[in-house]
Amino acid sequence: MLTESLNHGKDAEPKYIQVANIIRQNILDGTWRDGDAIPPEKILCARFNIARGTMRQALQLLESEGYLLREQGRGTFIRQLNRRSESQNQHLAFVVPYIRDSSVSTILVGFQQVAEEAGFSVVFNHVNNDLQQQQDVLQKLVQQGVQGIALYPVDSESPAGVERLVQTSYPIVLVDRYLKTLSTDYVMSDHFGGALRGVHYLLNQGHTRVGFITWLSPAVSMDHRLLGYYQALRERGIPIEENLICRVEGYPTVNRSPLISYLTSENRPTAVFAANDQIAIALYRAANSLGLRIPQDLSVVGFDNLEMSPHLDPPLTTVAQQFSALGRQAAQVLLSRIRGDILPLQQISISPELVIRESCLPLRDEVMTASATEWSATT
Numbered sequence: 001m002l003t004e005s006l007n008h009g010k011d012a013e014p015k016y017i018q019v020a021n022i023i024r025q026n027i028l029d030g031t032w033r034d035g036d037a038i039p040p041e042k043i044l045c046a047r048f049n050i051a052r053g054t055m056r057q058a059l060q061l062l063e064s065e066g067y068l069l070r071e072q073g074r075g076t077f078i079r080q081l082n083r084r085s086e087s088q089n090q091h092l093a094f095v096v097p098y099i100r101d102s103s104v105s106t107i108l109v110g111f112q113q114v115a116e117e118a119g120f121s122v123v124f125n126h127v128n129n130d131l132q133q134q135q136d137v138l139q140k141l142v143q144q145g146v147q148g149i150a151l152y153p154v155d156s157e158s159p160a161g162v163e164r165l166v167q168t169s170y171p172i173v174l175v176d177r178y179l180k181t182l183s184t185d186y187v188m189s190d191h192f193g194g195a196l197r198g199v200h201y202l203l204n205q206g207h208t209r210v211g212f213i214t215w216l217s218p219a220v221s222m223d224h225r226l227l228g229y230y231q232a233l234r235e236r237g238i239p240i241e242e243n244l245i246c247r248v249e250g251y252p253t254v255n256r257s258p259l260i261s262y263l264t265s266e267n268r269p270t271a272v273f274a275a276n277d278q279i280a281i282a283l284y285r286a287a288n289s290l291g292l293r294i295p296q297d298l299s300v301v302g303f304d305n306l307e308m309s310p311h312l313d314p315p316l317t318t319v320a321q322q323f324s325a326l327g328r329q330a331a332q333v334l335l336s337r338i339r340g341d342i343l344p345l346q347q348i349s350i351s352p353e354l355v356i357r358e359s360c361l362p363l364r365d366e367v368m369t370a371s372a373t374e375w376s377a378t379t
Contacts, residue, residue, distance in 0.1 A: 006048060016057035017169055019048050021340065023058065027067055027078055036078045038068070061168040066145035092334060093123045093141045095134065096152040098251065101278060102307035103323050104152070107175065110327025111150060118335050120147070129154055129251050135161030142170065148334040149173075156180050156220040171337035175330050177221045178347070185337065185346040187330045191221045191303075194319040194352035195228025195273065198301045201317070201354060202271040203236050206363035207299060210238075211269030213259070213279050215250040225275045225303060244269055254282035263290055263298075270363055271299035277306040280316055280359075299360035303352075315357035322350050 006018045026032050038044070038059075045055050059076065062068045069079040092115050096104050104126075112122045123146060127133040131154050138161040141149055148171035154160065156177050165172050166184055174186035202210050212229045214222050226245075233240055246262040249255040262268070263286055274280035280302035284294060292298050294314060302309060305320030333346045 006050070015048075015050055016054045016061065019044075019050065019055065019058040020061045020169070022048075023062060024065075024067060032078050034078055037075045038078065040075075057168070061170070065147070065170065066142075090120045091123050091144075091146045092120045092331070093125065093146045093149045094152075095125045095127065095137055095141075095149060097127055097129045097134070097154045099126050100252070101304075103304060103321070106323035107152075107327040107330075110324035111331045112327070114328050114331035114335070118331075120335075127154065131155070131158050131160040138162065138165065147171065148338050150175055150330045150334055152176050153179065155218045156223075157218045171334055173330050173333045173337070173346070175326060177219050180220065183345060185333050187326055187333060187346075187348045187350070188221065189321045189326065190349045190351050191224035192228040192231070194303060194321075194354075195225040195275075196232050197228075197352075197354050198303065198319045199229050199232035199273050200235075201356070202273060202299060202301055202360065203232060203238070205271070205299065205360055207269075207271035208238055208363075209241075209244065209267065209269045209271070211244040211246065211262070211272040212275070213246045213248065213262070213272055213283065214275035215279070216247050217250060222275055229273055243267075248279065248282070250278065254278055256282055256286050259283055259286035260290065263287060263292060269298070271360065272301070274300060274302045277302040277304040277309050277316060277318055280318070281308070281312065284312060295359050295361040299363075301360060305355055310357065312359075314359050317357045317359045318355055320353045320355045322352065325350050 006015055032038065041052055041055050041059075045052055048055070059068060063070060067078065068076050070076045094108055094111055099105070108122070108124065115122050123141065125137050125141070127137055134154050138149065138151070142165070149165070150173050151162065152175045153162070156179055159179055159182050162172065162179060162184070163182060166182055172184065174184050176188050178184065178186040178188065199210060210233070212226065214226060230240060243265070246258055248258045259282060272283060274283055280300055283300060287294055287298055294300055300316065302316050302318035303321075305318045309316040309318050329348055329350065333348070336343060336346070
């Protein structure tokens with residue numbers, strides 16, 4: 001029987017979550033068995049002394065977790081009682097916008113290691129950078145009874161299916177970026193601090209005309225890297241010049257046309273901080289097509305440290321994200337939610353590291369004079 005009372009203190013969890021926790025425990029300990037019909041909402045409301053709207057929130061949460069099945073005209077029934085005790089039926093999901101480099105696979109490996117140690121298998125999905133597809137995939141995964149989801153969201157603007165999961169306390173953690181309009185658990189790199197360090201490295205090499213190239217993408221990761229670029233210049237007393245900032249379309253491939261225009265503009269930068277290694281690689285190709293040498297004519301720092309970055313010619317200096325650590329930490333946060341640990345929101349930032357290779361040279365007067373002469377000859 002459901003006999004536990006609710007906590008009404010000011011620091012207590014919302015009532016619908018308390019009710020869901022009690023019902024869930026009664027299912028797990030066998031008080032209610034697989035296939036049993038639950039009592040009508042009116043009776044449950046009386047037992048817990050709560051409003052019908054609160055009870056419906058609790059039942060929706062349990063339904064989203066796969067503990068209840070509603071059948072039109074028949075009622076609501078207990079289902080999949082033993083799914084948490086049978087490791088082969090325990091699943092977490094990992095959802096990403098796209099797969100185009102080594103970062104996603106490395107995050108996934110870290111995530112999968114922690115999940116499997118806890119007895120969970122991992123369902124992997126990608127959504128082709130499409131918000132509607134992201135929403136459809138999230139809904140499908142919940143309906144399939146997946147116990148929790150790690151989501152690398154398409155962007156930071158649209159909840160696209162996440163909002164309802166958060167409202168019902170479904171276990172979900174965001175990876176790499178958060179949503180601007182929604183409070184959730186998330187694990188991401190310190191994009192601001194990493195950019196700050198990368199730009200300072202170029203400034204320490206004597207460069208004062210440092211450019212920044214980024215995606216045309218509404219993602220807080222890119223926003224934070226731009227802010228890090230701004231902050232580094234301010235700390236050195238260098239005026240911000242908007243013409244040194246270039247934005248390119250990045251999906252499905254980097255559009256090199258803006259890069260060509262950027263590198264052939266008057267007073268081009270002597271060094272560039274690229275918001276990710278994909279952009280840096282496209283910049284290498286654009287520079288090569290114009291006869292510009294890296295690092296003699298243009299120093300370049302990237303962000304990510306993709307698997308191919310050390311193998312570029314020259315090897316790329318870059319801010320290395322700890323991708324495996326991101327995946328492991330995301331899995332740990334998700335598992336803590338599934339276990340029902342009482343925690344505040346987990347919003348975790350992991351520091352990246354600057355990896356110095358051969359794509360940068362100090363700026364010297366004689367180098368600038370030689371570069372200017374060669375540049376005039378080629379244009």
